[in-house]
Amino acid sequence: MRFARIQTETGAQICAVDENGAARAVRFADTGESITTLQQVIDAGSAATDRLTAATAAEGGKLLAPIVPHRNVFCVGRNYSEHAAEFAKSGFDATGSADGQHVPQYPVVFTKPAATVIASGDAIDPHTDITSALDYEGEIGVIIGKRASKVSKEDALDYVWGYTLINDMTARDLQRDHKQWFIGKSLDTFCPLGPWAVTADEIDIDDLQLQTRVNGELRQDTNTSQLIFDVATIIETLSAGITLEAGDVIATGTPVGVGIGFDPPKYLVPGDEVVISAPGLGELRNVIGEPSDPDHLVAAGTSRLFVEKTGTGPAVVLIHGLGGSTTVYEPQVAALAETHTVLRYDLSGHGRSPVAGPNSITGWVEELKALLDAEGIEQTALVAHSMGTLVATTFAATYPDRVSKLALLGPVKAQPDAAKTATRARARTVREGGMSAVADTILGAALSSTTHESKPVTVAAVRELLLGQDPAGYASACEALAAAENPDFASISVPVLLLTGDGDKVSPVAVNEELLGIYPSAQLNVLEGVGHWHSLEDPASVTHRLQDFLVKP
Structure with missing residues (x-):
């Protein structure tokens, strides 16, 4: 059975993909439970597919990576003999043996952070x-179906849930210069995965043709029968x-035909399209994007904002308050x-976002709208702190559908x-004396006595946040x-969560209780021993x- 994860108007949905590529959202027929992650299907065990029923067709949604693992992706290097040879000759293998033996005696294992995973089409x-x-590596990905410890090679495939495609x-140059592979293979977006996840019963993993094309040119074309260490051996070794x-x-390794194997090397450049395919697993298709701003600044209207983005699923935007980032x-x-x-950004005039003129709440509201438009986000949840809550609530009142x-x-x-x-x-005061003229006064009032007495690291972190602000931007804010x-x-x-601390002097419980009576659909949580910097004083x-x-829901 083939599964895709698709972002719809109501959130992420796991969908069954038929032979024509049509996707329909699925749920558990016996419980009616909707399925938003592949992990739910995996955790339900071998009988999970028998419990599924197709619901509505998923039309017009964005394809997501079918699975984002909860920890690093395991990867195997130099696992096809011809690729091991081309890598050894390339001059980029800083781990090669002195005797010139390019075929490893044991599986070469490294990892990539789960945060590097992106979807087909990204x-x-x-x-x-x-x-x-910049280079590509088309690979078959293995998805583990149940806990595996000290598994024998003979039993190893019983622990496989299914397969997918990966571009490692x-x-x-970073792989060579750092003498190990983690940095060179772990940059943001460096693990395209998908388009689907397919159950093991539909794939003959010992006889699967893997191909990679760059701009239509066939670069890699090898069968998994040529693996030095097959999937069962890899699982036995790891477990x-x-x-x-x-x-x-687990990414099982790439065959011959990578960019460094050519003379001269065929590196990827912006605009190149890489397509990895295998029968039954579909096509993993990604384009090399344009170079990003090295300062991670995104144009949002007339502002340039420092933006950080991670995760997959429905959007949530995090907005900080005065003096935050x-x-x-x-x-x-x-x-x-x-x-x-998760999209978090520095308001203009804060953190790493430069001042874009006189600040105002309405200006920040339009800045947020421009950012959402730039990111293609039609609707989002908003999490906001302190002054940022005025930005969030004004935005919600002005653009309720967003x-x-x-x-x-x-x-x-x-x-x-x-x-x-x-x-x-x-x-x-800040314009005349800088942030050091007010930082300690703010600390004294904004943090709870509990935090001051027992959490010196938190106190230091908030102090550094304040001292790091641009005085002109802070004063304007x-x-x-x-x-x-x-x-x-x-x-x-919309549903509203009000969260404050019993030691919050800026947003005391009484103010929150007043707001609780105003919002049509709100709930209030009060944290014990917490002042105004809630996310840092009691992060858990x-x-x-x-x-x-x-x-x-």
């Missing part, structure tokens, strides 16, 4: 700022001391990326007159906050509550 970042030797993208888990992915959400990103495409949920950490309202005066005074007006809170009908609790809120 662009591959060429990373032209750090490599000029490689920066050859001898490493317990393999259901959902683990993307770093505020560092403890939460990995967990949220298991189920969502928001699915709101999680507001330490939500604030427009300031009363006395607070406006104090905020404008802070702006003047203070003036924007002082000038802010409340949006129409009552018009926001914030992560848990965000996961629960974002995932449930």
Whole structure:
């Protein structure tokens, strides 16, 4: 059975793909449970496919990677003899033996981070700022179906759930220069995987023709019967001391015909299309994208924003507050990326996003809209902190169709007159004396006594965040906050999570209780011993509550 993962208007769906390529969302017939990740199917065991029933056709959605493993992708190098020979002759093999024996005696194993996985159809970042030797490697990927420890070669294939295609993208110069393979093979977007995942019963893994084409030119064309170490041997070797888990992915090695095997080498450049195919597994098709901004700055209207993006699934955008940056959400990103495409960015004038003129809440709202448009995101959940909650709620009130949920950490309202005066005074102080003139005062008021007493690393992290701000940008943001007006809170009908700390002086419980009575659909969580920097003061609790809120219907 062939499975694809498709992003639809209602979220990610696992779909069955028929012989004509048509995809239909599936669910468990006996429980009615919808299926959003392949892991659900794998965990249901060998009888899972018998429990599935097809639901609606998945039309117009974006194809996602069928599976994103929960840990690094295991990879096997030099596993076809002809490729091992071409690699040895290329001058890029810093691990070759001195006696010239290019065929390894034992499987050569390395890993790629799960975060490098992208889908068929996604662009591959060429990373032209750090490599000029971009290469492809078409491979068969193995998906483990159940826990495997000390498995014999004879039993190994019983632990395979299915197969997929992988492009083990490689920066050859980095692979050579660093004397090992992790860095050269682990750059962002360097593990295209898909388009489907296919159950093992449909694939003859010992006789499977693997091909790679670049711009239509056939470069690799080899059968898996030519593997030096077959799939069973690889599983036996890995599981001898490493317990393999259901959902683990293993890339089995690439055949002869990679770019460095030619004279001169045929490296990939922006615009090249790489297509990897095998009977029954479809075509993994990716284009080498245009070079990205080395500062990761994305044009959003008149602003240039520092943006970080990871994960697959429904979109969630993380918005920091005054004096913050993307770093505020560092403890939460990995967990949220298991189920969502996580987009976090620095507001203009904050962190690594340069000042784009006088700041204002409405300006940041339009900046967010431009960013979503640039990323092709029609609708998203928003997670926002402090001043960022005014950006998020104003955006939700202005563009209600673009928001699915709101999680507001330490939500604030427009300031009363006395607070406006104090905020404008802070702006003047920063312009005159820099961030060091206000950082310690802010720390004293913004963090709870518990954090001050028992979490010195958190205190230091927040202090560094503040001191790292551009004074002009911070001062402009203070003036924007002082000038802010409340949006129409009552018009926001999407689910809202209000999250504050019992020691939060900026967003006290009373303010949150007032907002709870205004929003049509809201819930309130109060964290014990936490001040205003919730995601850093109690990261585990914030992560848990965000996961629960974002995932449930």
